[in-house]
Amino acid sequence: MRIVVPAGGIGGARFLRGLKTTLGIGADHDDGKTTITVIGNTGDDITLFGLRICPDLDTVMYTLGGGINESQGWGRTDETFVVKEELAAYGMQPTWFGLGDRDVATHIVRAQMMAAGYPLSAVTEALCDRWRPGVRLLPMTDDRVETHVLIDDENGRRAIHFQEWWVRHRAAIPAVRIIGVGAADAEPAPGVLEAIHEADAVLLPPSNPVVSIGSILSVPGIREALTATTVVGVSPIIGGAPVRGMADACLSAIGVETSARAVAEHYGPELLDGWLVDEADDGAHVAGIEIRSRPLYMKDTESTAAIARAALDFALELK
């Protein structure tokens, strides 16, 4: 069976861990029976201090590879912050990015491989040689796509990098618009379209519909490929609020209500075949999309595995 999961960071990574659990997949991404191909969001990527940082790819890699800081959901376990403190002592900006020492090594490897001419997809594969996440992790594109956020505050109207808005300002400054710089000219990374075409099921995890899934869908060719296959999504909104993170601030920016129904409508029936909502949102209806409800809180690996299983079964039924 071939499953494709377009994924952002924390929510996507945890959903994937549940999916691997329910399918009995270990560290090997090709056990001859089931292959999970992850199309990772790279819109959050940023270059800081000459290091190339891919937060979502790393969160998936660390989570599935056993290196994640569990309570935090991102970054490495047993992390230290010596390099960050020293950079601050030199007066280097920015100081708001949580750059851990273990994490720095990942970015050094990536920056060095990219400087040597390797595309991000090859770099990601090399990093995964160490982490063995049990999935085939592909970046959505090898081209540079960066999510910027147009804000309007006392300093005037300006676009800042998504990370600055999200991490530094905690998405507290209203976003006028969210811009995928470079998206229009980007191409899907090698293997992305093929994986979608060959997929038995495509599952959208409860990732941010705007800056994670939306960013992936903004790469020309990916949305089109997905409309031709069976896609089931797991709502990231429960009872009118994001399960985690600040997706509501992103949805507002694109004029979409923060509700399970509105997100499904935003994805639309061409893309989505099925939509899994929480019991709290039972009764949601969207023309052309089959909706089912069940508990959607990913409390632990067991409950997450059950959610992933429900989404997969739903997709296989709809196929």
Add this chain to the structure above:
Amino acid sequence: MRIVVPAGGIGGARFLRGLKTTLGIGADHDDGKTTITVIGNTGDDITLFGLRICPDLDTVMYTLGGGINESQGWGRTDETFVVKEELAAYGMQPTWFGLGDRDVATHIVRAQMMAAGYPLSAVTEALCDRWRPGVRLLPMTDDRVETHVLIDDENGRRAIHFQEWWVRHRAAIPAVRIIGVGAADAEPAPGVLEAIHEADAVLLPPSNPVVSIGSILSVPGIREALTATTVVGVSPIIGGAPVRGMADACLSAIGVETSARAVAEHYGPELLDGWLVDEADDGAHVAGIEIRSRPLYMKDTESTAAIARAALDFALELK
């Protein structure tokens, strides 16, 4: 008074600390009375993992700025090695270089400034804004000069970077030749020749005569400038052995005996006006060079300050 000190790493840095002590110089490099300009060796510099590493400049900066690992003589105090361990976990080579986390931050700042187009001299000045070493620290050149070592072992004759020979092989493979790659085309960094021309005294600390002082002298223009001024050197050889380090392996490579006398002869009377040797080498004679003896072990800051004072007084007398 204006003093110029061409310096390598540990020996040079400790001598400089003694010189500052005897002159009562603190963190400010221009107190209106005395200025020490250090011409730092950059032949040991190496690019690893995309980071630009300048071991000798950093040893001087950390030692005089209060950040050095005292017992080791190089690297930062309270150092950790998380980044190095993680790079090794990714299979990155080399693993033999002692790259500490605090140190990594220095190299990240340097690499980023250099990538932005700043010359090494400007980068060094920026780094010293934090460390306030109390000296004006200039690299010998802004051009890339790298010391390579021609070796001949069971793998055949080949040139390796000085750091690989020194750190990885502990200089245990005999050096056939020591090569200053890029030296012939290098220019002294801004301020180097001016500082020598205006100097009341030039002091050669007990740095390695081949790969530290020799490297500095290999930059066209520096030796010529030094021959026109009063230069007093402190012998790095006591009783036929290097005070510290493996200078004998370097001296052998250039056919110079490991003795205080032979090193003075190697520098020659055109360059050297005075040569301070240890009491163990009392009686050494070199035509055209005035020789004095005194205890030369830099046991602590006090004894080092006395050596620096003796060298300075010697130079002022010879002037």
